[in-house]
Amino acid sequence: MKPVTDQTPIMLKLAHKRIDSANFATLFFDYSLDFKPGQFVMIWIPGMDEKPYTISHHNKSRFGITIEAKGLFSKKAVAMEEGDLMGFRGPFGNGFHTISSSNIAVVAGGCGMAPLAPLVETLDRDIIFIHGARSKEFLLYRHRFDIQRQICTDDGSQGHKGFVTDLLEKEIINRKKTDKQPLEMVYTCGPEIMMHRVFLLCESFDIPCQVSLERYMRCGFGVCGACVCGEQVVCKDGPVFDSKRLRTMDDFNKIALLKSGKPVNMDQYFSWRCQS
């Protein structure tokens, strides 16, 4: 019988903590989890809080989550030590819909690399892989893939100085000029404003894309309504949404709910999220 993992938390010892950089750490747990790239788990630190994290590493006997230490919870999480107990529920959400093709682009921004990494590992090796961050210190998993990456940073400390959309647009136009096959799918995760720009760019070239959204969550299974984005329940209908759905989501890159349920613009939302 398949073990039930999405009800009361399953307590696991932190098997291994890897410090990725000054800003990121990856926590590994020895547990065989049924999982699809793009899905997430609710991570419980007893006595502290419980938050959703996407699975960034996965194999038959182990899974990992990568955490950017910026709020109270995430700072506590990266300070956990091997052997410490943490709980998880999940996996929740739909995950990415994968297609078999080499005409695929994956566009990662900052910690948006975390959900995309296990996806990349299932895709062809000759995909287009664009990776952006504020600066080189925020580039995750530098040695993880044997796929060539196009790097960009906001400050130019590594790769192209500018945005992931600059590189994606160049790739799309190059393909047109050289009669290469157009992209059949773009997968993206990163700051919502970045994903929105990727979406608009894809729309202008008729390329389907899938984005992974983030909202404040409580239940994780589509009942409490804390994470609604328009009529979509992000934890259950998402967190991955495709172009067709995104076209109907007026709140995409515009509105998110605070913990109280109050709808606010994305700037207000993120400044609150980074503190809690």
Next chain:
Amino acid sequence: MKFLGKNLNNPLVLASGVLGNNKEILERVHKNGCGLVTMKSIGPAPRDGHKNPTVIDLGHGMINAVGLPTPGYAHMEEEWKALEKRNFPLNASIYGGSVKEYQAVAQFVTAKNPDFIEINISCPNSEEHGMIFGVNEKSAFDVVAAVKKVIDQPLIAKLTPQAPDIAKIAKACEDAGADAICAINTAGPGMVIDIEAQMPILAFKKGGLSGPMIKPIAIRCVYDIYKAVSIPIIGLGGVTTGEDAVEMIMAGASLVGIGSGVRYRGINIFNQVNQELNSWLTTHGTTLDKIRGAAHKTNCFQESAQ
């Protein structure tokens, strides 16, 4: 069908606190077969609710202590503006910490013209809000009477199974002018302890129980209330199938609420339950009106003993 003078597509109601966070999701629930949708409870002041974990599935139902998060009634202008142009019946749930607070919220909400106002006098998940009113006949009477005075819409009183005698509370609400009773809110409170962490899982420690595990309590409460009052009842607690709805109606419910059931069958549960309910009625050659309260008829044993 008609309910308190309003047209509803069907007898199903979305329970307060489930989805209900904005107009779009309420509309989606309506489109998925829900006759009457209920907004998340609106309170007197902005409130974040509790830290997570707040909602945990236990397989046979859920335990939750979300803690009545609300933007606060005075800070919801945009939501109300969006809801003005709705094309579905709306039940606005409200709560307060005192009769005055209930009144203030009610006065504001009534002007926004929902179709019904449900007063939550039964939420166990906050130390200071609501619960006390629902376990005492006098305080239940006082708060219902006070709110009734200031609103234009039908008033629905939402009751807790924690009352020593829920039928008496229902009667007090009816006497105070309530137009309908909604029963039940979550049962308990209960607690779930993680034995590895050696602490309660919910951050608030205690939480209300919902879902299939509380259905017998809900059925008993609706049954008792039906005997005590003549106003209609919205029966809810653990309904996930058409047969559950039939049972609730036989206990005395006019409408049937669904909340936790969304966990087990998704938002489309409303369409599914409607379909199952209608097919049960057809198979048995009967109607909603005929089965309402059917379980109250004198039983065979008593008849033969007479």
